[in-house]
Amino acid sequence: MHKILSNNQIAQDVYLMTVEGTFEGRMGQFYMLRAWGHYPVLSRPISIYNLEPDSIQFLYKAGGEGTARFASLRPGDSIQLEGPFGNGFPEVDGKTALVGGGIGIAPLFYTARQLDKPDIYLGFRGASYMTEAFAPYASELVVRVDANLLLDVDMQKYDNIFVCGPLGMMEAAARMAEGLETKLYVSLEKRMACGIGACYGCSVRTASGNRKVCSDGPVFQAQEVAWHEKLSV
């Protein structure tokens, strides 16, 4: 168990939790979080938002039963963390852009810190949040509220683009990148149970067969994903 240092609401239903300890992780990986005993049965997958030598941060949206419990935690309370899990974003060369929609910005902050000043595009519904944190790590920062963020992204300018956001946004980005040399990577979100590849609950169809979001992903090359099947297996 690890001690929560802070757990602050930073936008409607969105919280930033800081947990004390020395943790590992690469950009785009996630932890399984749990702050209860037997019920709810499953821990919740949450991406690494930030890592410091003595703490880890998670940016999460409280909605269902588990995340609502996270939101009620106070400094000094305990939380169980398992991880890091998943493949994370790949190490890449060349000009890179990060594109995040809503809570999909969560894995992109630590990613931005690991890269050499990528261009960063952040889109929100209603109101933006955390954008000032990204600014020092961006070559160019574009923030859009209630607009189609992808219209701002000239994909041909980039060697690599990392996208995390609503499924429709990632699918639209994949369509836009078709035929370009730009490598587009998406971080997929699927309901998952174990987080370690044992239960197959988070399988998606790809060009190379069924793959598990938790252990083969969550990051996939966009053209590998069978978008027309809406990620079902």
Ligand SMILES: Cc1cc2nc3c(=O)[nH]c(=O)nc-3n(C[C@H](O)[C@H](O)[C@H](O)COP(=O)(O)OP(=O)(O)OC[C@H]3O[C@@H](n4cnc5c(N)ncnc54)[C@H](O)[C@@H]3O)c2cc1C
């Ligand atoms: C690899 C990965 C990284 C993620 N990173 C973040 C993050 O950084 N911040 C954030 O706010 N959210 C993130 N999510 C989504 C987050 O895990 C779900 O919103 C959360 O599990 C929902 O739990 P709940 O208690 O709110 O909902 P409930 O409805 O109570 O959840 C019920 C069950 O369904 C699962 N579940 C429900 N919705 C999702 C979903 N969209 N994706 C995966 N499992 C789901 C839960 O884990 C739980 O097992 C991530 C998901 C994945 C797969």
